Amino acid sequence: MSDAGEEPLEETEEDGGTEMEEEEEDYNSYYRERESMPQKLKEDDMLEEGEGGEGGKEEAVREKTEEKAAAAGEEVAAGVQEETTVKPQEITKSKISLEKLTVTDSQSIMSGTFLKTHSGDESKRASEHSETNELFRDLSSQRRFLDLEQISSEELQISSPDSQPSSKLGQKTHQMPQDESGQEGTDLEAEKGERIQDKRLSYLKIPEDSLVATSEDILFQKDDRANVYPLTLTWSFGWNSSLPVYYIRDESQRVLLYVCAHTAVIYNVFNNNQHHLQGHPNVISCLCISEDRRWIATADKGPNCLIIIWDSFTGIPVHTIFDSCPEGNGIGAIAITRDAKYLATISDAEIQKVCIWRWTLAVETPACTLDLPKEYGFQNYLIFNPTNNKELVSNSKTQAIYYLWCEERDILAHSAPHLTEKTFNKLVGKLTQSVFHLNLTQILSATMEGKLVVWDIYRPPSSASASLDFPHIKPCKLVHLQKEGITVLTTVDSYIVTGDIRGNIKFYDRTLSIVNWYSHFKLSSIRTLSFSKTPAAPPTEKSNYPPDCTLKGDLFIVRNLIIGTSDATVYHLTTDGTKLEKLFVEPKDAICAISCHPYQPLLAIGSFCGMIKVWDYEKKKYLFSRVFEKGLGIQSLTYNPEGVLLGAGFTEGTVYILDAMSLENQTPEPFKYSRTSVTHVSFSHDSQYMATADVRFTVSVYVVVVRNGHRVWEYLARLRSHRKSICSLLFGVHLDSNEPRLLSLGKDRLLIEYNLLKSSKDHLEVLDIHRTDQGNYPTCMVWYPPLTRELFLLICNSGYKVKLFNSTTKMCRKTLLGPVYGSSIEQVQILPVKSTLELQKRYMVFINRDKVGLQILPVDGNPHKTSAIICHPSGVAGMTVSYDGCYAFTAGGHDRSVVQWEINLSALEAAVSLGGEDLTPFYGLVAGGREGKFYRELEDYFYYSQLRSQGIDTMETREVSEHICLSELPFVMRAVGFYPSEEKIEDMFNEIRFSEYVDTGKLVDKINLPDFFKVYLNHRPPFGNTMRGIQHSFDILGFTNSKGEKVIRREDFLKLLLTKGEHMTEEEMCDCFATLFGLNPEGWKSEPAASSIKGSEICFEEQLPDEITAEIFTTDILGLTISQDFTQD
Template sequence: MLKISLETSPKRRMSDAEENPLEETEEYGEIEMEEGEEEEEEKYPNDEELENMQQELKEDNTLAWRGSQEEGEAEGEEAEGKEEGEEFGKEEAAGAQEETTVKPQEITKSMISLERLTPTDSQSVLSGTLPKTYSGRESKHSLQSELLETLELPRSMASQLEFLDLDLTTSAEQQLSSSEKQPLGELAEGTDQRPQDELGQERRHLEPERGDLEPEKREGRKEKRVLYVNEKKEKEFQPKASIPKVSLVSTATEDILFQKDDGANVYPLAMTWSFGWNSSLPVYYIQDENQRVLLYASAHTAVIYDVFKNNQHHLQGHLNVISCLCISENRRWVATADKGPDCLIIIWDCFTGIPVHTIFDSCPEGDGIRAIAITRDAKYLATISDAEIQKLCIWRWTLAVETPACTLNLPKEYGFQSYLTFNPTNNKELVSNSKTQAIYYMWYEEGDILVHSAPLLTEKTFNKLVGKFSQSVFHLNLTQILSATMEGKLVVWDVYRPLLSASTSLGFPHITPCKLVHLQKEGITVLTTVDSYIVTGDIRGNIKFYDHTLSIVNWYSHFKLSSIRSLSFSKTPATPLTENTNYPPDCTLKGDRFIVRNFIIGTSDASVYHLTADETKLEKLFVEPKDAICAISCHPYQPLIAIGSFCGVIKVWDYEQKKYLFSRIFEKGLGVQSLTYNPEGALLGAGFTEGTVYILDAMSLESEIPEPFKYSRTSVTHITFSHDSRYMATADVSFTVAVYVVRVKNGRRVWEYLARLRSHRKSIRSVLFGVHLDSNEPRLLSLGRDRLLIEYNLLKSYKDHLEVLDIQRTDQSSYPTCMVWYPPLTKELFLLICNSGYKVKLFNSTTKMCRKTLLGPVYGSPIEQIQILPVKTPLELQKRYMVFINRDKVGLQILPVDGNPHKTSALICHPSGVAGMDVSYDGRYAFTAGGQDRSVVQWEINLSALEAAVSLGGEDLTPFYGLVSGGREGKFYRELEDYFYYSQLRSQGIDTMETRKVSEHICLSELPFVMRAIGFYPSEEKIEDMFNEIRFSEYVDTGKLIDKINLPDFFKVYLNHRPPFGNTMSGIQRSFDILGFTNSNGKKAIRREDFLKLLQTKGEHMTEEEMSDCFATLFGLNPEGWKSEPTASSVKGSEICFEEELPDEITAEIFTTQILGLTISQDSGQDPTVSEVERSA
């Protein structure tokens, strides 16, 4: 009897599920093969021959990873493996074995089927990941954990690299020590060689083709893995051809990345293009010759860009902005690291775009990674953290370990180390530098010992000014290190390397300053080596080549580039000198031809160039904004997007063709803050950081007005046009709304300034034009953080006078964040306003009455901007969608909003903050601007995927039960039912002897009492909003007011109105910080007299009687409660002595625990919440 264990480890289970994405992942325990095996042998007369073929093939492929084992390995393990191979041949002949190679289109299914599995530790990866979308109401912590789970998922396939095929691995093979496993890092140095020692060879075996599997037979896959008793099925699943199945990584070539089909988009939002790049990081030259492929970072994504095909592949997986990246010598393995909470280090295969290894918690005590380097053979990785006390770590990443091989804490006196590199000829040596000090490291791998030398260098060392260090490299041939400075000099360090055995007597390896070479006048920003040259790039854009004696060989200074940030040379050697080549002469006395590889230049102004050494041809590949991007706008009927930057540039792109069209550079000091096309698409309004407003021609960016408008002294944050393009309104940082109007003069349309008004006390969040339903005239509204919604009377406004028509307050506590017209899904016209309390409110456009309050998307921060997705056909008018952004995410919401958490989905788009958002005219794409990360991302919208998530979430109240503790059968919901029906008893009289009337409803007057009984304490204004929401819910359709509510509707009203995170201590403490004083203990407190006065004079005023009755109930003097029962009355309220019951000074903790009787619960990583506890009378 052979037992196949399916629960060996989490890594094992994930690998199995990756092979069988449709198989139930809850299947654990053991599957036994007993007597059926003998019967199976009789049914297959050719099994023996098939076994032999499979066994030979398996043994041949197993040799690749067994090569590191000693020749005298125990024969018991070999026999056991052979026996298992024979059993495998029988099982596979029955067509039971599944494929081990995961096809791209199967990755998504694997991910879905594995979401319930326990994540594993840092491991190697064989399959790529797609951006994880977050559906439903989740906290920031849950968002990050789900994205980490997405990264962990393909890591689990490391077992396919190390153990070939887990289903066939014997117990002895699973117990191989790490020293017996072949390391992943022994990579081939040639560009066309694959690291077989690293990745291993998977067993190539016979198996049935998936195309022959019928749907009904796939459902029974669990049984088919063991044996098949049906003769017809046995023949049907018989292997047809011996097609070897191997991993995509092990068989990939360098040109496969842009050829493979990633399949249909199964996510609501998928990145399709990234505009802009992080010019503070290097750009790498991956491929030359027939393809010109680059690698660079854009926000939290690494981009592989094919210049000739104008195509991008995005390496997505980081939660934070990428802080550093490096690439191996053969341009295949890329390591990226980020800086921030939950930082990651990810190693990617550039040939396939697959993350092969992820390191989690690489810097738990710091904020991420500052510098990273990889050895020439790609076996080892080194990182320097971004913490106050920096740490150098060396990782054996090819062994799939989760801890570094060795670490070294760097003293603060060394300065902040920002650059790191390995010795290309010795992967046990490294050098790093800060602005003031260089450090040399020697790693003794045998004992994992890391020693370092950091001699202090001052001006007295050479009696000359040295300057600040920029970068350091190892000398080409000599035992020296070179450090470049911003004074144009090179510090030459001699490296002393005693043998390890002699280190005690002769000292440890160290460096000493040898000499200071003044190479040039300009500060050196880049220092690197290629072939036999030492190469520098400086702040003036010059690129110079030196030989090993530091004698200059050649330079490029006539290109007039800005400061050089990176130089990356092609991995392809330079073309040999022939009659057809045209290399320039060098500057030596011999005048030999200067032969060097082609290379990529990255400059500080975010420009990337390619230099062809033959003929000295410089090509500009792309130029991106070098400053923050906050303004984007999509054309109303063409696939155009305008992008504005703080550097004063407006660029227009065709986002379907991914083609740059035209641009305009404004004078220095003008930074573009806001952009908007008018409804006809003929004009582009632009607001600038110093208050100037331009009206431009949309197709040429030429000014449509003789002089720009300069009526503001602060940045213009909003700009919008009326539906007929007669009016244009702007808002600025100084809380002012300005209006411009079109006049007809001499037969020409001329834009003129009308009026401006400082109508708000705090920042303006939205400026919105609308249409009067009766006259088709434009109407203008503004919304401020001061909670005021203001409508202006444009018809009665005149020169220098902007008439205000109406002012309404939108909220009591939370402040509004954005506003948009709600689509006509009902007979009423609403304004949709989002606030900082994660709520979405609908206001009647005429009366400004709050008609509905709903729970909005909850993704770590409130919504900051929303747009309604345009419809393509009239049939889509009743099915509308909303795109939104918050602090760092972009998401989709299905309308109408009803609080269903499954109707929304979001993902991280700009970790450092989203500055703006817009949608294409056809609703196919959304665009987000990243502000300081200098990027704009284009997202493809897939509404079918969002609808699928909603259908999976359930109907009616099913999606809402998950929003309360315990769900439908939990204690909370049971208590809610009890309170609901007890409320019916109260309304009929507690002591009545009449027959009770059973009903499914309660009257509206009981709603506040039930709300407070279950722990939600709404203000009187919020109660009035609830009453209006219920009363007028059917008024438009029936003309009747509603005066009662049933339990399901009450449950929804409760979920939509309550605070999404409960009552938090931070909210209570914030009130005391504003109202209180600092007492002798350093805490914010309120004096007893002031506390009682505030309750009677501020906010919703309490009368003295109401206040006394409330305190009597809180202190247990009136158990019945103030007016809680119709027949009850306060017996102690008027007699309460506040001096005895209340302390002299009241802090937030005293108010919460002693007065209100609530308990403070501490959740790790979250804001403390307060909840009710049982009080004793």
């Protein structure tokens, strides 16, 4: 492979356009052997295939089909454009090479559907035709592959065996893609074409109904199927402006394709409806679409990444490639051939891998791969040669790479000449996108300096050894097209098109002479250009095409196009009349703030770019918006209970109070009492108070006062009440006085209530402070609905627990296992009810790191009472619920999207019913279930504790009871492997003691086995004790020794046990070590047995090493076995 020469090449400087000599298309013998198959040989082969009889029965079927095919051929010859209806072939073989069944070039289309081979060896062709004959002979099994060349690209569809649509074959295409080498076939005589068509159709035995034919309109037909999921995506607000937007339907529909987080959205502009292509577990990183707009390929970036190919006519995923990137980094670039037969991908890894996929076959491995050196830079753009499926080009910011796929040898050769400023003695700039020249053997690469690098493709002469030399590229020219940096480079019809950072769109001819441009629209930087599939209509008297800028002044006729810009705006340009229409404008920065109106179907969305948009989420209609000055990013939004005000907190500390319907300021000046981002805004129930919290742990309060007969908002006071970030700010109501109460919850584990009545100017009074947890930190809180006579405050923590605190005493009354979906709950809201009849059946909506879910109340630890779905793989930033409880909305933060979820409570209730009653759902939470070893041991320990409480040495008759006293509960818990702290034990006691107090006024002092089992499941760590957790404690408490290990000295270890946390007495510590070291009989305090050795007689110097590691503590001291499960979270 040769690179650019040492001497600098010339740069052609022409601002308007550059004259370039026309180069004729030169395909040497390297390609001719595969491309130039004599037409006569094709016909002879096909006639031989057609005449090979298969028996009397098959001959009769063939003759019958020939009669229909002959009639169809006569209509084609007569110029009658009529749809032909065929049935699919059901092929028994599961795999077959697409090269064996292909369509000939555009001239052959008018003669019917042909079979063609690519091998030059006649005997090989004969064997392939024999194999193909055998495949078509058996029609009993399912179709197992896609043959994209056997049928028109407009007619393709994958259907399931259960539901195969029967419709007419698509209309005859006006233009058929060339074959793989790009060479067109010769014209056939009409009579000979009809005869060959008859023979081909006879050979194929095509039935009447087509498996692959479908209508483009089927995607948006109304679906009356019942919603079977608790949460269903119904609308996506926003789009990922870093990825292209494609124009996939004609003017009659105007349908777009774009990406919103991990979902591809097909949007019908005229009908204002969306179809969502869901299936990716991570954010979609790249996508592409076939030339006929039928096949969509999407890929994501992250663990367990997927490549999915979709049928845009039906929205069905027709093929999914798993494990496409074993390194787990995902896909960085993707491309599809013009005929949609092959996919190419480049991984997003340090060592990038280029893969070619035969996606139409039932294979999960690429046809060939190539690892790219790191010196090439990160390749972020990839495209096929539209006239040759075996050629590709990709580029990074500094390097363009040409690829040639030698399919026969499974080799992906490449050429990557080094390009520097010395190459042309000129500044080149960073590369952005590359394309193949329209009709020359050249590649064009655009740069951010407004230049085009022209690469010549050099192919080896026919005399060269094919095994030693491959085509390569060399930089030959640097063309200075314009002053503005080029961000988009593409081709359409006979034009080379550029989009630049100034919003200009320019069209050049094959010689790079400028033909026309659009520069008066004043657009932002162009991110994507997508032209209509339908060619521009010929000019008529009513046409208003502009003239081009050539000397001839011909009409500039080009297809309509979709324009996507860097400010997340999408436009439609109608070239006939030069009409620019703004389709939608979405936030270009992160979206963290969303809020639903309290009694209208309105959704307010705030972005870091300073935009607030208000939508009617039922009609899916944008209503109004406001864009604040630069530097003001919206961090939080909240409607007041009356729905007339909208409180907005900004990233630089400003607080605005806006009119909910006009977004105009309701205060003369915004409040500016914080220097950091305002994360929470909350209103009291009577809208007399507004409170905010910022990232510097400060709570601020604002109050309504009367000035000159007008109600105005004023600042009251602020207080830095927490030591760590505030996760919730909540107003409530004093039941006895109906006065508002304000509480804040921080990750410092403090729940603080403020005394608003005693607060004054610049003084925020604290009423009380309570610590909510020991090891875990709280994440959010909400008022628990009145399902019982006792009023609770629900607090979720990082340990997957849901805790209920008495709203007055702040006593922890219950600890329950919350939803466990990979991360702890970060925000909760109680679902509003539509009527008073639903008050006794309540539900909770929650979000964690990347999911949104539903929980049936009351929470009891039943895993079947919850459901969740991935909503934003890169992280959820906020959540809100509609006033009627029908929808939930999630904001994706940096993915710049908001998703609307329809709530179906019946589906969730059905899942609970299927999960069983009583203890049945809980048995699955322990190993082996009810009949497993663990539960049997738990029963044994439960009843053994009765023996111990009655006395081990007694000879009296035993009384077996269904209950044990509460004092035995900690010992049974520790016996089954759960070691609660003293505070957790006290929480268990309170939970059991007061379980019936509200109803009966009595305390409970015993517990039965089923209740004990539930308490155990709800209080234990959801993943048990892990080595990682123990090691984390040693990392904090210990130091690094000479071996690089985190250790704790023996003296420090004993001192920690006696002085820190729930510290022991010296007697307790010695008794514990005596039992652990086997110096005391079993039981210690639980059995009144005499100790054989006094605690003071233990020699810690002999029993404990000088330095204690996490492994020594776990295995040698505690005597636990470190298994593989124990070392994982």
